[in-house]
């Protein structure tokens with residue numbers, strides 16, 4: 490019998506109706522609204538089955554063949570398979586699949602390569618850097634001396650000249666490339682050259698595009714970066730978690746930085762689910778998916794621009810779009826609220842010119858639901874109509890429901 494979320498909720502109902510109700514409600518929410526949050530996706534029933542498996546009960550501190558706990562034979566096999574599949578999928582010499590999250594992967598990468606106080610050059614937070622790229626509210630900003638490069642306010646593209654100037658002036662120990670909101674491919678060869686010139690490590694934080702890389706729909710940072718950090722739950726469509734890829738000579742430092750330096754026991758149910766997701770991501774079907782994600786994003790970006798939104802960089806190479814809704818007479822935060830009321834869920838994000846908040850959206854989840862270019866055209870029209878106040882939220886919600894019932898997410902039954 491397949492373990493669907495609905496079936497899991499049934500199991501819970503008898504014992505804990507309060508939580509069961511919340512899980513059912515969330516199932517309905519996900520199935521009846523549009524998930525355009527760029528970092529989200531729907532993982533498969535097989536990934537969910539691994540997450541709900543008996544490995545959730547298993548303690549497995551350490552690495553396969555060198556655990557601090559007994560009874561790890563099967564957990565070891567699961568982790569070895571996950572590591573092998575990750576290495577093969579990304580052509581990496583070494584993979585660590587234990588980081589609990591993308592942030593934990595970045596923390597471990599810094600721990601492997603840096604000492605507290607070291608200078609690190611990364612995309613500034615107001616330009617789309619992640620919290621772990623030097624936020625004062627995060628360990629990164631507290632323990633390291635972060636220098637931020639930016640985007641060209643006119644084009645929205647990474648200011649390569651500024652990266653080079655700052656690298657030469659500040660001589661960072663590491664350079665980070667990667668963003669929560671950059672819609673274009675990152676020029677890894679450029680960052681490698683800069684890192685080599687100033688003797689810095691290159692860390693690629695590929696949390697967003699790694700799923701596109703897996704499907705051959707985006708260039709890989711693996712041949713260029715010393716360490717690649719990633720999440721497994723964004724376009725990659727696996728369980729919530731992180732991973733690190735690196736060259737063989739850094740393997741031991743990276744492994745020790747994950748355990749025992751920054752983490753205790755690995756979450757073996759998640760590790761098993763990562764193995765399942767890597768297996769799925771190696772299929773031609775996933776490659777097709779990754780390319781459809783990008784094709785959908787291009788169509789959505791094009792039609793949002795045609796509707797009058799100011800699409801950053803004029804389009805996208807990836808699953809991710811950022812846009813300023815101001816030309817339609819509404820600011821980013823208000824726009825997000827209006828769209829949420831209409832059942833269209835997305836985020837706000839900083840804009841390259843830094844003057845106001847924009848919208849960030851992605852096509853990973855709706856593409857998993859099977860939506861294609863025709864639906865992207867409808868979506869762009871719907872978004873613009875809501876923002877212009879031409880379609881009231883209840884009427885928009887009806888249109889959203891039409892789309893979601895024609896394209897239900899997996900596991901929503």
Ligand SMILES: *Cc1c(COP(=O)(O)O)cnc(C)c1O
Pocket residue numbers: 528589590591592593595619621667668669694695696697720730731
């Ligand atoms: C999503 C993301 C992360 C963090 O992932 P979490 O799993 O939320 O900790 C780190 N860096 C970048 C660039 C991201 O997009």
